[in-house]
Amino acid sequence: MDWFVAPDYWLARLVFQRGLAAVYLVAFAGAALQFRALIGERGMTPVPRYLERVPWRAAPTLFRLHYSDRFFAGCAWAGAALSAALLAGVDRFVPLWATLPLWLAPWALYLSIVNVGQTWYGFGWESLLLETGFLAVFLGNDEVAPPVLVLFLLRWLLFRLEFGAGLIKLRGDACWRKLTCLYFHHETQPMPGPLSWFFHHLPRPLHRVEVAANHVTQLAVPFLLFTPQPVATVAASVMIVTQVWLVLSGNFAWLNWLAIVIAASALDLSPLRSPPALPASPLWYEILVFALTALVAVLSVRPARNLLSRHQSMNRSYDVLHLVNTYGAFGSVGRIRDEIVIEGTADAGPRPDAEWRAYEFHGKPGDPRRLPRQFAPYHLRLDWLMWFAALSPAYARPWFGPLVERLLDNDRDTLRLLRHNPFPDTPPAYVRARVFRYRYTTWRELRETGAWWERTYVREFLPPTRLR
Template identity: 60%
Template sequence: MEWFSAEGYEFARQVLQRGIAAVYLVVFLNAAAQFPALLGEDGLLPAPRFLARIRGRGIPTLFHWHYSDRFLLAVTWVGAVVAALLMAGVPQAGPWWLPMAAFLLLWGLYLSVVNIGQTFYGFGWESLLLEAGFLAAFLGSDDVAAPVTILWAFRWLVFRLEFGAGLIKLRGDKVWRNLTALYYHHETQPMPNPASWFFHHLPKPLHRVEVLGNHFAQLVVPFFLFFPQPVASIAAAVVIVTQLWLVLSGNFAWLNVLTILLACAAVSDAAVQAVLPEIQFAAPDAGGTPAAFAVVVGGVTLALLYWAWAPLKNLVRRDQLMNASFNRWHLSNAYGAFGSITRHRDEVVIEGTNDPPGPQARWQEYEFRGKPGNPHRMPRQFAPYHLRLDWMMWFLALGSYGAWFPVLLQKLLAADRRTLRLLRRDPFGGRPPRWIRARVYRYRYSTPAELRRERVWWVREPRGILVDPVEGPGPGRIPS
């Protein structure tokens, strides 16, 4: 079985298994904290209603059998425990089938969540994590060498992710072609982080160099992931460095962290030791691969080759799809991001009052955790944690008015406790306001002079009313 095993990739296997498990731990904790308020029995888009609509459509999810918020929490906590065990390397210390079963369990549980998550789980990195978790199931345990075909499948995944994103940009907005995209992106991205203001104020010639470097990293470097060593390790290092740049400049949930982990599939033990010679890797016996493990991996490899055809065709299409799944299991996917760049930043601000609407009414703002609100508040770092409601508020300001938003306003009018826990600040201290409305503001970053003088990170001006004042049942009552 020596042909079957990838000798000299123990570092890659350990990083992939433990790192992907760590991301799963984050996403299951994220679901436990946010899913009931967003999609639970009394959520903004209740999952039971969605399940009733998709019954019989063949969408795989455990929740066809039963949905309740309690069952959802049980699923998320089981997933979190299994992910923590994989992070610690416990299943990997057993036979080859034990980490396989653990990762397939993670994949199946999270697939069940994603497939009923509707718009709140409609992000490309959900499919990326599902595909990565499925592949990690077939990396084996500590006493066998990692299968070479699975490591190549990880490289193919990184290739699709990076090259697909690069093509989307070139085929999309002209600002990527004329190298001016970063004149706008750091200011208009969905959720800026503490460094985004500083990145935005870098000199414009440097922004052009950044875009050019991005094109090189996404359109040229991915091909070298398939080259012999040490070229593949160098290509992976370029991917890792560019992803770290994105980690520093914005909040993109676990997309960049997971991409860094996946790129390690192309990093050999020899490359790591060339940089850190004190690190030693215990090489498993390549000749000791169980025949049953080889048969399973061989069958999976054939399935992966079959599933590769649809995303490969997508890469050469003029109307390339972005963040699309070609099967119900999220195992054949197309990726990409920011095919177009917005030039201005609008934000929807929700306000409430106990006064009669009019010129004298004192409106108070609800503050979200991550999206821009109070101009004096410095943006925060949240990634790899995913603030799903904040992200949907960004899409809302772009004109994507979803059915969830009127429900959100009604929840705030009722001072729904689960909903309020998704926010940073409730100006009414848990009590219902009498009226609520939604306004649109145009935001821009402050200049360095404005930041020094006024201590504001943002400057904003009103653009209009999105939702006129809506009256609730009245203030003073704390709901049970």
């Protein structure tokens, strides 16, 4: 069937597949390097304890069969190795039928990790990676041209990602409608990047233009994805430029990078390189693609209803396999930035004159003189949860106490998640946590003090605590 395939998207498929493999690689490497302190056997929220209280149907995962830290690490590094092989193009050198399990394996491995990741993996980009990865299973390789239906499903995913984010803003915080949200966003976002301070100090009229352009990109441009070329390519290109702008202005793990990869699948790159002559698709492959399309159509009903609902949800999965999800971000924007600063002391008692030394994190603000670093697409999970904890202690209830216990014990795996341990030789006697209010310094303050942040004490978060 000539209409079944789109040879002009051969290069776009190649870019998409290599980009997706790169995101998979980052995700698996991050899981392997961070899991022991977070969800390992001795972690803050251990996987075995979680599996005891959650039924199989609510969290299907390979770790139902067996769990140990060694097995988890093996799965994560196996996923990283497989992703690296796909990034190198191994799928181009195997038969068409073999590409399906080759792309299905990283999806299944990462699903197993997400479904035991608990609050550490409760981010929208986890579901986005899984939904994208499942569609990639059916894109084929150089033995066939890209299937039109799978390309359409990728555009449907991109549409929901952008349009959902646009709607949640209009329905949420009034500052989006007033075009003023960027007066605050760069300062209060979860994890600022090295350029966020400079973005924050752009002229306010330019901030208003940014918000208006964002509304156009997320609420109008997505509909153009379903129009003929070259309009669809222009629409996808606008989205890519917007995502690059977001990459420069903050650290949102691989959310923006994956959005760029998905948008690349809608680009007509045939003028750059003519597609090779490809044989007709085998019948079994066409049947699988039709089955996938029918499955996604059925599972899309609830996410589509959510888009139309006045009570729209953000970043929600409607099935345990994360096949079709709903997305959205920043329905509300904070006006102030509170940060939890964790400190320890080696003194025998928490006296008023005790010497308290701060633990420093890789990504979240701490030392006011330290310029935030760029970590995305790598995801610093503890740093992100610390931001949520500052918004409300309820976010921290399951894991903050165990975190403090591990700091009091100088736990090696936990300390690896931090940038600086002020007690490298012996553990502290006491640990406390305090909330400070951070704001960006002005240009004059930066020149005079060398500090990027100015902070003031707000309240106690955790009183001085020691191990019993």
